[in-house]
Amino acid sequence: MIPTRKYLLSVLLLALFIVAGCRSGGVPTYHISEDIDFSFYKRIAVMPLNNMTSEKYAGDIVRQVVISEVLASGLLDVVVPGEVMSAVNELGIKTVTSLNARQIKSLGTALGVEAIIMGAVEEYGMVKAGSASAPQVTITLMMADTGTGSIVWSITKTRGGANFMARHFGARHETISETVLLLVRNAIKTLAY
Amino acid sequence: MLINAGNIGKWSDKARTELMIKSKRLSQYGIFRGQIIAALCALTLLAGCSNGVKYFVRKNTDFSGIQRIAVMPLENFTTDKYAADKMKSMVMIELLSKGMDVTEPGQVISAMNELKIRSVDRMSVEDMRNIGRMLDVDALILGSVETFTISRGISVSYPEASIRLTLIESRDGLALWSIWHSAGGADFWTRHFGSEGRTLDEAAREVVKEALGTLF
Numbered sequence: 024m025i026p027t028r029k030y031l032l033s034v035l036l037l038a039l040f041i042v043a044g045c046r047s048g049g050v051p052t053y054h055i056s057e058d059i060d061f062s063f064y065k066r067i068a069v070m071p072l073n074n075m076t077s078e079k080y081a082g083d084i085v086r087q088v089v090i091s092e093v094l095a096s097g098l099l100d101v102v103v104p105g106e107v108m109s110a111v112n113e114l115g116i117k118t119v120t121s122l123n124a125r126q127i128k129s130l131g132t133a134l135g136v137e138a139i140i141m142g143a144v145e146e147y148g149m150v151k152a153g154s155a156s157a158p159q160v161t162i163t164l165m166m167a168d169t170g171t172g173s174i175v176w177s178i179t180k181t182r183g184g185a186n187f188m189a190r191h192f193g194a195r196h197e198t199i200s201e202t203v204l205l206l207v208r209n210a211i212k213t214l215a216y
Numbered sequence: 217m218l219i220n221a222g223n224i225g226k227w228s229d230k231a232r233t234e235l236m237i238k239s240k241r242l243s244q245y246g247i248f249r250g251q252i253i254a255a256l257c258a259l260t261l262l263a264g265c266s267n268g269v270k271y272f273v274r275k276n277t278d279f280s281g282i283q284r285i286a287v288m289p290l291e292n293f294t295t296d297k298y299a300a301d302k303m304k305s306m307v308m309i310e311l312l313s314k315g316m317d318v319t320e321p322g323q324v325i326s327a328m329n330e331l332k333i334r335s336v337d338r339m340s341v342e343d344m345r346n347i348g349r350m351l352d353v354d355a356l357i358l359g360s361v362e363t364f365t366i367s368r369g370i371s372v373s374y375p376e377a378s379i380r381l382t383l384i385e386s387r388d389g390l391a392l393w394s395i396w397h398s399a400g401g402a403d404f405w406t407r408h409f410g411s412e413g414r415t416l417d418e419a420a421r422e423v424v425k426e427a428l429g430t431l432f
Contacts, residue, residue, distance in 0.1 A: 080293035080294070080362075083293050087380045088362075092270070092396070094394045105338050105344075106341055149368070198363075200377075200378035200398030208270070
């Protein structure tokens with residue numbers, strides 16, 4: 024009797040794992056320069072993000088969340104977004120989403136910041152998995168030192184999709200706003216370590 | 217109570233029967249208690265967890281000195297043409313209900329026109345100082361509406377609203393407080409029992425109330 028139960032339990036657990044599937048989306052890919060003292064950075068600017076999605080405002084939305092989360096983390100002070108655009112216009116920078124080292128340095132001087140955050144939104148929206156649809160967002164963020172023009176931190180991260188509990192047991196899944204917020208929050212956390 | 221099966225044989229039939237009944241009751245109680253715990257665990261998992269509101273407040277800021285505020289037009293990142301206007305009205309009403317003195321929206325627009333400020337997202341610190349002086353306000357509220365929609369979930373539709381608000385001191389253009397907050401999603405009763413959830417308007421009011429609740 025007992026061996027049969029054990030066998031049944033093992034089969035059930037195996038089935039559960041197969042149904043649940045393996046997820047690797049939550050694991051970020053990030054780089055942080057080990058020879059840099061991040062306490063040096065006090066004030067940064069967040070540049071407009073490159074929008075690679077069909078959602079018209081995805082770049083703007085994620086940028087607002089990045090600004091808010093950097094401020095809320097208490098790690099750095101952030102320049103007012105309007106000030107960034109004024110500096111961009113003054114310096115005659117045409118494409119803010121692909122800056123070269125010289126432009127990064129010039130922006131640093133004009134805005135009085137030690138670093139700038141650039142990046143892209145690669146995915147933003149609802150994805151369909153069978154009959155279910157759930158939000159999914161992918162972002163890439165980079166921090167460049169305005170003194171050297173080099174990248175000192177970068178991260179690519181995805182969050183979203185309907186999880187096992189939501190798909191099969193009707194558990195609450197995140198809204199797209201919550202997905203963006205938690206994605207950015209977790210990305211910024213890697214900057215603190 | 218511990219039941220030692222080895223001792224049962226030494227007792228009388230009556231005592232053995234009583235012990236068997238007690239044991240059965242205890243076993244039933246154990247199963248019942250286990251079911252309650254399992255149900256509570258499942259309920260917790262199904263209900264989901266909410267994220268705490270995280271916001272920025274500049275150190276050593278005395279908010280009691282801020283009495284008069286101008287709410288600038290909010291940026292609209294939604295597909296609803298009037299989302300920003302609707303949320304702006306909610307922000308103003310919430311500030312007024314907290315006893316703040318809020319500048320008339322018409323006056324804000326006039327000042328922007330006079331100072332040739334075309335869009336809020338391009339306002340420099342100098343523009344903020346000028347508009348603050350012109351409107352005679354202690355601080356400006358700038359922000360954007362990121363979501364204002366009915367989203368389609370796995371099995372149900374639900375309202376969703378998110379907003380970013382920043383309080384900027386008009387004298388030196390410093391951000392004193394900043395928050396990004398969202399509300400919405402299908403609750404437990406809507407998901408499982410089809411009960412009527414919040415409306416989009418209610419979700420929007422909730423997000424504004426909770427966001428400003430962290431400030432005043």
